[in-house]
Amino acid sequence: MNITREQVDALNAVVTVAVSKEDYKQKVDKVLQDYRKNASIPGFRKGAVPMSLIVKQYGKAVLLDEVNKLLQTSLNDYLVEEKLDILGNPLPKVTEDFNWDADDFSFEFELGLAPEFSVDLGAKNKVVKYNITADETMLNEQVERIQKQFGKLISKEKSEEGDDIRGTFTNEEKGINAEATISSDIFKTKTTGKKFLGKKVGDVVTVSTKGLFDDDHKLMDYLKVGHDDVHGLDVEVNFTISEINTSEKAELNQELFDKLFGEGVVTSVEQLKEKIKEDAEQQFGSQADQKFLNDVTESLIENTKFELPAEFLVKWLQTAGETTLTAEEAEAEYKKSENGLRYQLIEGKVITENGLQITFDDLKAYTAEVIKKQMAQFGQLDPSQEDVDNIVARVLSNKDEVKRLSEQVMSEKMLNLFKEKVKYKTKDVTYQEFVKEMYGE
Template sequence: MNITQEKIDDLNAVVKIKISPEDYTEKVDKTIKEQAKKSNLPGFRKGMVPPAHIKKMYGKSILIETINGLLSENLNKYLTDNKVEVLGQPLPVMDDTKDFKWDGTDEFEFDYELGLAPEVKFEISAKDKFTQYIVKADEETLASRIKNIRRSYGKMTNPEVSAGDDVLYAELAQLNADGSVFEEGVKHTGSIRLDSVKDKAILKSLTGVKKDDVLTIDIQKAFGSDAAVIAKLLGIEEEQATALTGKFQVTVKNVNRLEEADLNQEFFDKIFGEGVVTDEAGFTAKITEEIESMFKQDADRKLQNDMYTQLTEKVTMDLPDTFLRKWLKATNEKLSDAELEEGYADFAKNLKWTLIENKIIKDNSIEIKYEDVFKTAKQRLEAQFRMYSPAPMPEDQLAQYTTTFLQEKDNGNRIFEEVKALKVFDYIQSVATLKPEEIAYTKFAEMN
């Protein structure tokens, strides 16, 4: 077998692979004999099928499979042994002039296009400057979080008259233009959350109502044409909800109110464990710490995005764009030309960042260990669980969840890539200049 590379330019090359009968004959014959021993064909005892018969029936397909295996194995080995850094995957060059007989005597030659990775040159130093935001909990955000937690541990009551964030359990019926009930229209009994009503006038009409009250609302106006909310309320598909017009009759069947839990020792112990918090000030401090910890994750993402943007703009490199466009089309059959052009700039930018990441990791001998992946996955899962309850999950149970989570290949790969990115960002932070700046969450949110 003979493999050669012809460089077209610094970013493109063609690999030529020549395969002669001595490269494949022995493998083909071995496969034929093995298949003969396993075959169970009419007219022959099992395992006694003559190899010649197998060759006559399946020889061509066995040969094709053998050649494909040799191509894949030896092309990858050649690229690895010769340290050829490619982008995407090698693409076979179609040549209609070649007409192989596939009879075991062919001298094969196959060509593959390569997109070569460019040489990446850059240096990160203290001259690279970034703002490191320290996000603080403002009164509005803190009050909202405390309210949600107290309601999560509160109790349901049924006041006579609706107010605030109550939920109306009601019958809803679509109306005709004249205000009568549309008998063939949408009818459903559901829960109207007052805090989901967008129109102020409609919200006012739903406030102060009691059981058995009947009123009329414009369903699209009430919920800001949010198809998902309307579909859930009426028990219909989102597509139908989007097209729905007209008004609905609302017959109140009940008023539900979730009362906030009292700020007492029983409540504190239930959330944080016995004796950890003993008064309202300690409770507020704990919640502040919790939400500012979540804000830190948002601030870290902002810093990382700023690093990504600044460095991809700073580092100049050319890519084999023509090859990459061809490769994307070849590996995504449903990708239209319009979709390719629309998304190529983002694809190229992300690829550029990957090359920057790889250089930082290589130049600084950065290692990614399993314990790093496990720790990160565990932190992500713990953060998800805390969204539903501030009470910490037992350590052994969280560890078991993490192990199960990482056994899913996609989860493991995703967390590995996340850890890789985090280690690169950590390195950048250790070298660049970071300027700390405190900012209220409401102001920070406006920046994103």
């Protein structure tokens, strides 16, 4: 067997595999001998069927199968030995008049090669790393929410200012059907808020979505409208009232503090706010980190320039999936997936150049932390190491979970690397300001 490569250009090559009779004859003969031993053909004893009949009936199929196996093995070995970094899979070049009756064969395969490029994490870019702070307004709102949550709920017949009004926003045309609890002061104008006062259970209040809130993004929370639809949404929605409640706020005393955080952990309103601020900013930090990771990813895709074997990849996509695509469908699929492919190549280079490998100890430690956090949510604040280890072992026995957790570990490693090496600007914002930075106006 002889394998040669023709370099078409930096991103494309053609590999020719020449197969001679000596390469496959012994394997084909062995398979046919096994067929002969087990063949049951009327008129012949088992094992006594003439070889000529076996060859006539099975010879071509066995030849195709054995040559195909030989091709796959030899081509894969060649790619490894030559250290060729390919994209997709080798594509066989179709020969219309291929002669399977010959003794020697020649097969050609097109290769799409990964490009050579460098990644400069320290290059100038426009990435901003947000530091989200819980401002005094938010802290006061959270304190009031806690007071209402742990206060005494009183049902009412008629709504007044400050009441919690539960109901459902609906609009058939836009498919809006969202339960919500509101109060008259959440709206942008007092005029809108007054529409909800003096109402009873069963009453319907109709309002326009245009300018309903001071921030259109609140439509996502109250009406469950997607982000792409909130800007400029101008329809009327009905709010059918199902419940009216007022609450007698809980006192900010030691009994409430102990109920929230355990005995003696918090002893004053100031400490309560500090605790709320700490918890909120920890959650905000995760959101800010995710945006930072996404923004660095986009910046790397935009600023790391290299060509791809696009024509080859479009051709490969036509037969890569479960269903065959037309050339036009494959072209469209390539355009959708191109940035994802570019980042896979960039990420692979970053991982290799910075030694970001995941060890089993990394995976176990990360899984243990995830489990501890989940257990804490259910009140198990101090689980034994044995209990945690047992759960970790069960989780890591599931291949899908191992894959998912490994991706999270690598994402965390990439995030830490980017924080260390990427040049970025830091910006302090409130949570509301961060939401506007995330979605724009």
